[in-house]
Amino acid sequence: MRAPWAGPLGLHHPGRSVLHRAPVAAKLVALAALSLAVVLVRGLTAAVAGLALVVGATALARVPWHRTTRGLLPVVLTAVALGAYQTWVGDPARGAEAAVDLLTLVLAGSLVTATTRADDLLAAVTRAARPLRHVGLPPETVGLAVSLFLRTVPVLVRTVAETRDAARARGFERDPRALVVPAAVRMVGHARSTGDALAARGLGDD
Amino acid sequence: MITFEDVEVTAWTSDPAGGADRVVRLLGPVSLALAERRVAVVGANGSGKSTLARLVNGLVLPSAGRVVVDGLDTADDGAAVRRRVGFVFTDPDAQIVMPTPVEDVALSLRRTVPDASERTARALDVLARFGLADRAHVPVHALSGGQRQLLALAAVLATEPAVLVCDEPTTLLDLRWRTRVDDLLASLDQQVVVVTHDLEAAARADRVLVVDGGAVVADGPPGPALAHYRALMTGASAAPSGERRP
Numbered sequence: 001m002r003a004p005w006a007g008p009l010g011l012h013h014p015g016r017s018v019l020h021r022a023p024v025a026a027k028l029v030a031l032a033a034l035s036l037a038v039v040l041v042r043g044l045t046a047a048v049a050g051l052a053l054v055v056g057a058t059a060l061a062r063v064p065w066h067r068t069t070r071g072l073l074p075v076v077l078t079a080v081a082l083g084a085y086q087t088w089v090g091d092p093a094r095g096a097e098a099a100v101d102l103l104t105l106v107l108a109g110s111l112v113t114a115t116t117r118a119d120d121l122l123a124a125v126t127r128a129a130r131p132l133r134h135v136g137l138p139p140e141t142v143g144l145a146v147s148l149f150l151r152t153v154p155v156l157v158r159t160v161a162e163t164r165d166a167a168r169a170r171g172f173e174r175d176p177r178a179l180v181v182p183a184a185v186r187m188v189g190h191a192r193s194t195g196d197a198l199a200a201r202g203l204g205d206d
Numbered sequence: 207m208i209t210f211e212d213v214e215v216t217a218w219t220s221d222p223a224g225g226a227d228r229v230v231r232l233l234g235p236v237s238l239a240l241a242e243r244r245v246a247v248v249g250a251n252g253s254g255k256s257t258l259a260r261l262v263n264g265l266v267l268p269s270a271g272r273v274v275v276d277g278l279d280t281a282d283d284g285a286a287v288r289r290r291v292g293f294v295f296t297d298p299d300a301q302i303v304m305p306t307p308v309e310d311v312a313l314s315l316r317r318t319v320p321d322a323s324e325r326t327a328r329a330l331d332v333l334a335r336f337g338l339a340d341r342a343h344v345p346v347h348a349l350s351g352g353q354r355q356l357l358a359l360a361a362v363l364a365t366e367p368a369v370l371v372c373d374e375p376t377t378l379l380d381l382r383w384r385t386r387v388d389d390l391l392a393s394l395d396q397q398v399v400v401v402t403h404d405l406e407a408a409a410r411a412d413r414v415l416v417v418d419g420g421a422v423v424a425d426g427p428p429g430p431a432l433a434h435y436r437a438l439m440t441g442a443s444a445a446p447s448g449e450r451r452p
């Protein structure tokens with residue numbers, strides 16, 4: 001059996017590092033600032049500096065590397081593909097920068113979820129979403145949506161893996177429809193039952 | 207006490223041939239008063255069991271008639287009814303919201319326990335009671351299917367609802383986990399209404415409802431009700447099969 005891959009996000013790793021003890025809001029603001037900087041500041045030097053910063057922070061948080069790297073493997077592959085494509089269209093510097101930027105963003109995101117308990121994240125997002133009340137969005141619901149998103153990643157990964165195995169068992173090795181259609185149908189079904197279950201648990205009633 | 211008063215559930219379906227939409231009756235009319243501590247609901251796939259179960263906590267509202275739980279009408283006081291009636295689904299993945307068991311149980315307690323650390327402590331107590339103490343901080347996706355269903359139950363029972371409704375809670379489980387969940391349900395103080403394909407479990411109920419084609423066709427002690435159901439499913443009776451497609 002394949003060991004469950006949880007995606008790069010959503011795995012909390014308990015610890016007592018500075019990052020674990022930092023206020024959630026501060027981490028979210030830092031993540032937002034870093035993301036903006038990564039996207040706005042051009043140049044390979046800046047990109048590498050950003051990555052070094054996040055790698056340093058990960059070491060500081062003492063999140064085990066094997067977990068981080070395993071979660072990141074598909075992202076690394078995507079980053080390499082992205083870099084290779086940019087190089088192929090004749091802009092290797094741009095390619096390297098894009099690849100490094102992508103890694104930085106995902107690593108930073110997974111660092112925040114690894115060092116933050118979901119309960120605290122939920123509370124912080126709910127607090128941050130308070131102004132949205134004025135446009136008719138209940139903050140509790142926004143916080144819940146974020147938690148649900150994190151929970152859905154492993155479910156989606158498992159659904160795709162099972163659907164791919166089922167397609168291969170039926171001899172559809174290459175037909176993308178045999179993967180996409182049943183997986184999409186199952187995820188829509190999953191979304192509907194999740195909605196029912198939330199209502200049944202009284203979440204979103206208030 | 208759960209009462210159904212002339213309850214009917216209808217739905218619009220579109221005609222695949224392109225004709226006009228029409229109304230189909232999914233359930234009813236059903237009148238029931240359920241006071242027994244253990245009620246089992248059995249029936250073929252598509253017979254209307256889930257519709258019946260969901261009526262109890264207001265996830266489905268009657269198109270006609272009313273459903274009343276401890277004096278609360280599900281159509282008027284849905285949120286209050288859902289606080290009294292816990293509901294467990296077949297697939298725990300649809301029900302578990304948070305990444306770890308302790309956080310998911312804590313989420314259930316948000317309304318009643320405002321203090322976060324107190325909430326975590328209470329959640330750990332609940333998990334210990336359900337034999338999940340050593341799984342409290344493990345990512346939910348790393349739990350076995352049986353452990354996930356146990357967690358779903360723990361999260362719902364954490365708020366101590368007066369009634370527990372389970373819609374095929376053991377259908378996805380192997381025999382060992384099925385026995386464990388059935389034993390757990392049997393040990394609860396709550397009134398339990400369970401939809402099941404497990405006739406051994408149904409035989410231990412105080413009362414069995416047999417649903418077929420959107421109607422309750424047998425209702426009573428397990429012996430005669432389950433005999434009726436077996437006859438229905440093996441075609442020994444003249445009654446039509448319950449399978450309906452919208």
Ligand SMILES: Nc1ncnc2c1ncn2[C@@H]1O[C@H](COP(=O)(O)OP(=O)(O)O)[C@@H](O)[C@H]1O
Pocket residue numbers: 217218219232249250251252253254255256257258450451452
């Ligand atoms: N919203 C709906 N619209 C139309 N048909 C529905 C709807 N919900 C359920 N049905 C149909 O109603 C019947 C009873 O469904 P359900 O209560 O889920 O049965 P069971 O749980 O016994 O399998 C099925 O034929 C199902 O396809």
Ligand SMILES: [Mg+2]
Pocket residue numbers: 255256257373
């Ligand atoms: Mg059903």
